[in-house]
Amino acid sequence: MNTFIRTLTVAALTSAPALATVVGEPVTADTLLDRAEMIRIADALDAAVDAKDWTAARSLFADQITVDFTSLVGGEPATIPADGLIAGWSSNLTADKTSFHLRGNHRIAFDGPDTAVMHSHGYAWNRMEAGALPENGGEALWEVWGNYTHEFARGADGWRITGMVFEATAERGSTFVRNTPGS
Template sequence: MTRFASLALATFLAAPATAQIGGDPVTTETLVDRAEMIRIADAIDAAVDAKDWPAARAFFTETIEVDFTSLAGGEPATIPADTLIAGWSGNLTEMKESFHLRGNHRIAFDGSDTALMTSHGYAWNRMPTPDAPDGALWEVWGTYEHGFTRSGDAWLVDSMTFTATAQRGETFVRDTPGN
């Protein structure tokens, strides 16, 4: 079992039902860390939408556990963060617009240097196609889990899972890199 899966399972099993829904209580000791984790997750989305790949990359550890199997199939994997960013940049080229939005952040700490943040997410992609020159759409809703680890004075993402709960539109847009 990966560190992320172990942390998620341990957090889920050890936490009372209210903590699973609401995360750990906010305290003066964790307030700044919570704000920073939410800022990082939102900044990853903003960097991806702006296609600022170096900015997006800066928020991750060298390797990252990823699980996007609910969208693309396959298996969860531990990969270099550079590979994750290369995959995103290869699919979300200049021709394809994206918009990511998240909210309802819940954070559970596992000690002072690791945490798991769960949030709801929405993503929208638009790309011109032969049948829709103004842009065909694909959108998805789901749940994100970001594993965080403290590195020096900074929090970095070391794991990321997206579990799709609904999607609609042209899967061609999801599956086809922009030109």
């Protein structure tokens, strides 16, 4: 492919807003640190949730966030206090329910100098021994695959998550484990 055609192709891919979800935007010297920080925050959120470090998890969000987990649990997207999201997670993921979250293929597009959207693929599982009991279905594990969209805004304290969408693409295992809070 000659240089002119390659330049036009790259320009078309990186300037089309719809393709930002697939390819992201090119990394530049001006955005490198911001991108690294957003990926660090998303990964830190997974690690904090799995460690049940709710203070650390909460620190990664703005005070109000837009959330949409409707593909997984139904309901409607909502704007809620971040404290409410953390309270919900902490009441479901108690000491006897183990979780593991993994994220990759981060693609980031900037909406301005202080706002950005990150798309990534995600995998999570929850394990709870009570699910293995015959009366609870006999399966201790539930797992899900899907796509995340995180919205970020930069404030006085740095980048924070202002929105979070999870679109489940597949799940398997015990709905008892998924739906039952640990004790």
